[in-house]
Amino acid sequence: MATLARELGVSKNTVSLALRHDPQIPAATRERVQAMAKRLGYALNPVVSHLMAQLRQSQAGADQPRHTLALLNASRDSDAFRAHPTVPAYVEGVRRRAALQGYGVDTFWLHDPQLDGARLNRILRARGIRGVVVVGLMEENRLPERFAATWRRHACVVTGLRTHEPTLSFCCVDHHALVLQAVERVLALGYRRPALVIDGAIDRLVEGRFSSGMWVGQQALPQGQRVAPFLEVEAARAEPGLFAAWLEREKPDVLFTLYNVVRRWVEARGLRVPQDMGLVQLERRRDPRDWSGMDQHNDRTGEAAVDMVISLLHTAELGVPEYPRATLVGATWVDGATVRRR
DSSP, rough: OHHHHHTTTTTTHHHHHHHHOTTSOOEEEEEEEEHHHHHHHHHOHHHHHHHHHHHHHHOOOOOSSSSSSEEESSSSSSSHEEEHHHHHHHHHHHHHHHHHTTOEEEETTTTOOOOOHHHHHOOOOOOOOOOEEEEOOOSSSSOOOGGGGHHSSSSEEEEOOOOSOOOOOEEEEOHHHHHHHHHHHHHOOOOOOOOEEEOHHHHHHHTTTHHHHHHHTTTOOGGGGGGOOBBHHHHHHHHTHHHHHHHHHHHOOOEEEEOOOOHHHHHTOOOOTTTEEEEEEOOOOSSTTTTTEEEHHHHHHHHHHHHHHHHHHHHHHHHSSSSOOOOEEOOOOEEEEEEOOO
């Protein structure tokens, strides 16, 4: 490091920060330092780098948390971490994995009217927090613009889906694979007209991975047994006739959905579950327990997000990544009473 500093005419501290991609150092200087390091064959020892990072953090002040991550609630519901049907599982996984890795967790609500990027950054800096996990982004895939500085200055990972503007590293269930796996399961049970019932906005939010999984699964069937999806769930809540007309027209024998209300719609048509119609819940929850379907293991997604953030911190990869990373978590089938062998 001393050789690099001497060759470049800068301080050893500048070299150290530049090699860790610290945004305090101008981009041009970072590039010069990194190019010279490559030319001289210098490489960081990852173990030493991590230990030095911990030492620098501990020297920042005894009154500051030494190991803390920020957990940001991106839901519009301030109580989503407790009351949402699926978000608490993510939070449980984040807290469990953080504790195992020696980190505490401080929570913030992104839609707090008194919170913006500047204030949040001041709080994170005061608490020595450099890693951020975002949970609860369920209705949109764009993060609030007023937090742009937060994404630029921290190691950030989003759970549940991939964001745009900015695109951050993310961790979520493999939506495509879980639908395909569920379709293969019901075909083995003897069903022959599987169909997807999901709102189009949700499918677009995950970039069509629900519908693509269904399309691939249906390729095992003759063309005449490939049922078109029903994508107007939200409209059908106000006008159930939309669903009834589709059901009469397409005549599926098993439905794949995210919504418990679909069971009421089916039974309102005089159909029995599972005798006349099979139902598969693509995000099986604790209530009701009798559905057959896929456990997305959202707690494992939360755990994986923590591992991703800590990895970014160890290598000092802060800010919006040029090449965002993705971790996909597998789902598993759970037997229930809403499908049967035909």
